[in-house]
Amino acid sequence: MKKLISILFLTLYLVSTTELYQLLKIPTLVEHYWEHKRLNPDMPFSAFIKTHYDHPVKDGDYGKDQKLPFIIHSAPLALVFTVNPGFSLEASKINFTQLKTNKIPSKDEDFCFKGFVSSVWEPPKSLFSSFI
Numbered sequence: 001m002k003k004l005i006s007i008l009f010l011t012l013y014l015v016s017t018t019e020l021y022q023l024l025k026i027p028t029l030v031e032h033y034w035e036h037k038r039l040n041p042d043m044p045f046s047a048f049i050k051t052h053y054d055h056p057v058k059d060g061d062y063g064k065d066q067k068l069p070f071i072i073h074s075a076p077l078a079l080v081f082t083v084n085p086g087f088s089l090e091a092s093k094i095n096f097t098q099l100k101t102n103k104i105p106s107k108d109e110d111f112c113f114k115g116f117v118s119s120v121w122e123p124p125k126s127l128f129s130s131f132i
Contacts (some may be wrong), residue, residue, distance in 0.1 A: 025069035032064055 015021045
């Protein structure tokens with residue numbers, strides 16, 4: 001299970017930080033190829049790739065062409081952390097003083113009515129005896 005979760009997190013990381021997300025657009029590429037294939041049944045896949053990637057043309061389906069994989073590139077996520085050269089971390093000895101605490105009891109017998117507590121929270125005697 002840990003291996004599967006590790007693979008999932010690695011895949012999510014790579015898809016979000018690299019151009020690997022472009023592979024998710026392959027169904028769009030296949031669909032667009034079949035549209036061209038219907039218009040021109042003699043067009044091989046290599047000619048389709050050359051038309052769209054080698055010498056792209058602004059034609060009637062330019063909007064669909066821009067949705068193909070690896071046509072538009074985005075800047076991958078880049079996180080940069082810098083530390084100021086003058087940054088220093090010093091540890092100093094701090095004397096802690098003990099705080100005075102007042103213990104608060106969780107149950108105080110003086111605030112409970114002894115007869116009330118024992119009678120209300122017990123189940124009825126006749127009902128309770130029938131289950132035993």
